[in-house]
Amino acid sequence: MKFRLLAALLFLASSAAALAADPPPNIIYIMSDDMGFSDIGCYGSEINTPNLDALAADGLRYTQFYNTARCCPTRASLISGLYPHQAGVGHMMNDRGYDGYRGDLNRNCVTIAEALKSAGYRAYMSGKWHVTKATQPKSEADKHNWPLQRGFDRFYGTIHGAGSFYDPNTLTRDNQYISPHADPEYGPDQWPGETYYYTDAISDHAVRFIKEHHEQTADAPFFMYVAYTAAHWPMHALEKDIQRYAGKYDAGYDAIRQARYEKLISLGLIDADATTLFPIDPAAKEREFWEWDKRNMEVYAAMIDNMDQGIGRIVQSLRETGQLDSTLLCFFQDNGGCAEQYGRRGKAAPRNSEPTMPPMADSDLQPRMEPQQTRDGYPVRTGRGVMAGPPDTYIAYGKAWATVSNTPFREYKHFTHEGGISTPLIVHWPDQVKRAGKLEQTPAHLIDLMATAVDVSGAEYPKTSHDGQPIKPMEGVSLAPTFSGKAIDREAIFWEHEGNRAVRNGDYKLVAKGAKGSWELYNIAQDRSEQTDLAEEHPEVVEKLAKQWEAYARRANVLPLNPKRGK
Structure with missing residues (x-):
């Protein structure tokens, strides 16, 4: 109780001096998937992320920001401002028989989109939802935890958590499933590449929502949640992006990790006296199939590069509509690098010279997280030696590269050691964040992003839902004081x-x-x-x-x- 009372008092104190101006800011929260602490350029990486680097150069980088170690719990915690079990998502999307483990976002919480309605905000989402069991709804009532039923005005993305980047399952516009190959609103003439690619689609719909909001409801502020699936397995990337990283990882796991470690120290993000570059597990290093595993990392880097390109288009749309300076934009990640071995076991199946399965119709929906076939009839392949990138592959990048991603921390996604829960946080808001390029050392958690949004928007956090259900108090503390270098306090x-x-x-x-x-x-x-x-x-x-x-x-x-x- 002491902690909750202290948090409440701190929130009220920060609200009294909220940064919200008249009008209040737009708020954009951008989250990537299954990436480590050192995977973007301004946090030590060799991967090309000029747009995120530019946001960091004009904003703040947090050195001790935390997530919850796994995708579903992080999403539930972020969107509700509670610890994940309080929102009903302590594990994944299955009911384990207890209120903390129902696998569905409960009604004792509100989403950021719902909370900001009191301040006149419209809300948009593009990307991965993954906080409901209802991925195969039998009725409209089953969609009670889909984005439009939880406060968002527009949605484009996937309800489920993982899938092909070329043919994602549960792809949805607003409240209806769609096929990317039979979509009248986003067809081949709008794809940046030569094929549909989900990361591009997420970016392009975020841009669309920004422009349409400006054209139709510019007098209202907006909240937008952009939830990329990059760089979650499968390692899928467009060839034009992969080519940028050909040969980039020839030096091997240890050399890349050492370079990242030294760059992190030079950037001031870690202290050499407080971090150790401990050995990568020798059993995780690929020897017989090194060319294959090197390709996996090249594709992983290309996925992040493409996401950064899309973030650049989002920033440009804000600039073109005159909204960049008045927008609070935050970038962070859902968990640390992923050591899961998905698709990495067994003998690789060779690619057939001709399709062996009936082609899918453009209007067919992809029913599986891991497709059995591509749209044109090629079987989807896994196993050591299957070269990642194209739509007929389904491979993770493995433990050794995940150790590189998490430089210099221990463990991975799933675990609550630093490698599982440490994430970058970049905060960019030119109207209010004047400490350009600075590092912020305050320990913080994604539960704080609800409190921050409520604070800067001037919204009134509700005590009950629209149907009278009691709403749990926010667990987080507004980060707004840190924007100007002031301290926050928590137990x-x-x-x-x-x-x-x-x-x-x-x-x-x-x-x-x-x-x-x-x-x-x-x-x-x-x-x-x-x-x-x-x-x-x-x-x-x-x-x-x-x-x-x-x-x-x-x-x-x-x-x-x-x-x-x-x-």
Whole structure:
């Protein structure tokens, strides 16, 4: 209760001096998928991201911003301003029998889009939704947690979480499924490449929503949520983008990671005395199929490059409509780099010289996350040696490259060590953020982005939903004071996913792997790579933080810890 009262008081204090002007700002939140801390140029990468780099140069980069370690929980937490279990999405999109694990965004929360209605905002979304079980609705009522039913005025994207970039399943415009190859509103003459590519489509619809809003309702502010699926597996990219990275990774995993580490230090994003470049797991390094795994990283880089190009088009549309200076734009990620082995096992199937399956009609909907075939009848292939990129492949980039992505942190997506939960945050708002190019060291969490949006918009956060359901109070703290270099205060930040759990209080972080894992203690200011466990040295700190985590778990619907499906 102490933490919630403190957070509420801090929010009210920040609201009293909110940055919202008259008129209030547009707000755009852009999130990428399955990317590590060092995967964009201004956070240490060799990948070409000039548009994100430019936003960082004119705005702020946060060095200690956190997500929830997995896609669905992050999306639920971001959009609701609550910890994911409080919003009903403690795991993935299945009901595990407890309120924290229903797999559906509940009605005891409001979305940012719903909360900003009180301040006159219109709301748009382009990209990945992934906070509902209803991916095969039998009726309109089953769509109660689709974007238009949760406060958005327009939506283009996917309801499900992953799929082909050339033929995504559950592709939706507003409230209806569509085929990308039979879409009268976004056809081949509007595709930037020679084929439909989902990342381009997300970018182009975000641009469309900005321009249409300016033409039709320019007197109202807008909130837009852009949720890319780049760079989540499968490694799909357009050949024109892949070609930019031919030979880029010839030096191998260790050399690329070392270069990123040195660049992160030179940029001031990490402290050499507080980070360690520990060895990449030798078993994760590909030797027999090195040319294949090198190609996987080339495609991964091309996916990020294409996303950055699209972000550039979004920024340009704001500039052309005279809205860039008055728009709060934030870029961040849903979890750390992904070490999942999807599509990487087994022997590679060769590509047939001719299609072997009946072609799909343009109007056919793609029913599967992993398609069985391409539109023109080629089987979709997985396995070691299948060269990623084209639509007939479905491959992840693996643990070794994920370790490079997460430089210099431990672990990956799923885990609550720093590699699973650390993300860039770029904040750009020329009218109010005057600390161009600065680094912000304040620890923050994506739960703070609801509080920030409510603060700067002047919206009134509701206590009940439109049908009278009680709404949980926001868990986050507005980041608006940090825009001008002021401090925020909070007692602690908490995590849990699949039994992996953590609490950070000041410089100390208590973290464990799995429901039965022992607590580990790290001083993040001195050891952000989490290499020296201080649990035995400071048992009193372990006891204090463990009690804080247990209190959070009881109040935030976390318990029972990691329940199985149907239990």
